[in-house]
Amino acid sequence: MKNNKWLLLMALTLVLSMFLAACGGSKDEEKPADGDDKDKDAATEEPEEKQHAKDEEGEPDAEQVLYLAESAAIPSVDSSIVEDQVGFNVLNNINEGLYRLNQENIAEPAMAAEEAEVSEDGLTYTFKLRDAMRADETPVTADDFVYAWQRAIDPATGSPYGPFMMSGVVKNATAISEEKMKVSELGVKAVDEKTFEVTLERPVPYFLSLMSFGTFYPLKEEFVTSKADAYATNSDSLLSNGPFVLTNWDGTSDSWTYVKNEHYWDAENVKLNEIHVNVVKDSATAVKLYQDGKLDRAGVSGDLAMQYRDDEEAVIQPETSVFYFKFNQERDGKETPLANENIRKAIAKSFEKEDMADVVLANGSLPANFLVPTNFTFDENEKDFRELSGDHLEYNVEEAQDHWKKGLEELGVESLDLEILGGDTELSKKMDEYFKSQLEGNLEGLTISLKEVPFSVRLDLDGNQDYDIQVSGWGPDFQDPISFLDLFVTDGTNNLMSYSNPEYDKLIEDSKGELALKPKERYEAFAKAEKILLDEDAAIAPIYQRGLIFLHKPHFKGLVDHPFGADYSYKWAYISGK
Template structure:
């Protein structure tokens, strides 16, 4: 989602998200978040002792939709970041312990004031056309991401307030050459930060910070990143047989990758499937190696030997757009927002519709994500439930809202996903709202993921089912979403006190961990005093996973799955 900005996918077979990107994770039959997503799935311990060379090194998998883009400057969603993460490599890469390990960088040094980071790059990394990967490729890519002419959402979101002069560059006030990144020769990258940034190392693993080969990108022009022929790769795999409309594609082992000896998988195949039942049928016949489960399928397969539930840190919610096409919507009224946020049974939704290990969310920052640096309490333990279901309160807020609006009816459009499981979720929420809030008329607009991204970017909706997976391990990845005019704040929410708290966490409190954390806690309270969004649930993935799949894991942010260290093993 900093790059960060995306709507999410319903995990477990229900994806209703949008484009917040990023980040964080969803399952194979659902739509992406915009964010990026989540908890580590450890490789299985009792792996077959047979040599992996005796087993075909292929995974056959499903994807919930097409890949909207393979341009790292333009990516905002889970699917884009998944395949960028598989085919590209930045300064560092996350391992199964959520630690940054060597990528194109072999080491770095940080200045005493924590503002200058100097990265030493390896000299044996090459692009798939044979060109060396150099510090100049990072300089070009980062400048391109914040250049206002590029139109990137994640560039400014991820870099503003972090990389020196990024905000001024992205707003057209300074030339891109003044961005705080430079090459000191071919294999030394020097980065100047705006303020000390505790999470900067983890940021360098994220898709927006990937390098780009300037000559190739500029030669391809508008065709860049529209098909396999118009892409270069420097990661563990290459993307084959793909274009922007493809419903199937493949990842092939990149023999030119600097660490190719580590990569054991020769190929991963992907087919688009939005229907969980189709996925399960393909799994049962052995045509695919993993399938996401919707709630009804969980009941059927929860005792299956291949059944797995993976908790995640993605949070799904309703976005309330306060201004559309230059005009205020009824959602500009805080009592309308508070009424809607309380008017549907989230526990029933989690237990019955999702039925996949997801839990009710009554705040923005997820459970078990970060802890207070002094007390050790989690964010959710401290702030508690800020937006619980309460039908009676909802009706009271609604009555007040109708009186303030001078009407007895309100019509709103509800933008959401079009997968079968997403439709079940959408219809449930719409029915609950219309039943509990007399006079409310909801029109469902259920569209493919890429179309929802466009509608969100253009702020062309009233209510939107969205989600966010973290882009790095810090509360900022959640709370920076809703600053005034922020790249992900496509709903005209604005609060000066909220903005000030988030800004302080990036500036004067950057080196004061206790005060910084408490600023985040206060900012989240303000977010729900204003009821900017309506949290629904924190996701989990319920899947059938073949025992042949070993060594892959789920990332806490960025690309949902990591396959670099994966292999296929013989079934026991």
């Protein structure tokens, strides 16, 4: 599956010049209700076989109503504002962009009626829109895309992803985000009602796969402006153009419903009539609901993961999300102890990752000595990037203690009190306790306090850089190392920890420019950048690459999970043999 996606990107590279702009879907550290958070082979052989055997048998032959759980409430469903995985999952199922990831995870035309026309220099894309309607029976037009993209790049909107996804990609996006040009000067144009034209700063070989990402979805200006500040704050203030419509969501509720959108252009291929979702934060509750027939799919973790791993209804799903400690070097305008390189290296090398993956998580997750995940992106010879870049910041107590001693001496102190910011779910708390035990046990003089908060609160604390160490994670939105590595450039919108290294910045910038048409040299630059970020600077400390174990009812078929972008599409799901 992943090799197919790589071949698609390589084919695009032959047509276009090579430029890569980073984006990603920020993820919570676990998904205990729909799944949560080991060796590569264990995560990719028998488990995938086990999963796909469930999906493609039978025809819809029962009531097409599905019952699912999510790990957190919805922070936002405004496509210009969403920055979390729950929000992107919702958007992916109620809306649709020019392209959509299909069942093979290849971007294919969606609101676009056909493949885009690309200019010879690779800078201009022309999209012909299909005759598609929203749930209110109004047509989707080129103006809807112009408005949505301009709104996302407008500094007044405060979009976390607009500038991140468009800067250096769409013409004038960077200058607009820096308030040096007007929003109207963004390189997008409605040629006519059904023709949308995009002009790029530089050729972007995977640009079409970006078109499936939530930030680029169309918005009806009249509807958005009429709702004003109430837009997207509840299900009545939303307008869908995708397979489902969101209902029964008041903006703060821990439950919501997807209802089939009868006006969706491809409604005949949508089999489910309703999907009922409840927020379930702990695995034990999710499993009990599953066993009682109240959930069709439930994530299991920790002791339950060990217990249910070999269950006949268990599915192990490898993922491309990587989790790590973010070390905040500046808080409240003052430099923190984590600005000290030796302190960061000490912490990064002082906790046992295999035990974390095998015992605490126990769900197919891999210990991570890397940022760019394994079995995700491949070079022109189909060689995994991980083989090129190798391992970094491996567990080593002796080295950790040496760094710790040096760091304390450099700071002129004998001890440190630091806080770990994490989630408030069952598994998050278990992980945090493990970290506290490992770090305090291996680094004399370190005291760790734990701050465990809901995901939406953690997003706010992260945005304000109001933390010391944060358990954070990232899932890619397209298949390229830069989807991860661009996160940590100086002043990047997702940096939010005051890390800066000019050499690192130059390597990332070169990958977008002079090395763009040199795949071998470009990947070598990525490998060097990852080494700087981890081995040399220990800007972050990798923990694990997530695997998930689910209990999945045999009658629930056709679910499509995505290795980048939103987690799931329910468009092709159905109930059969119940």
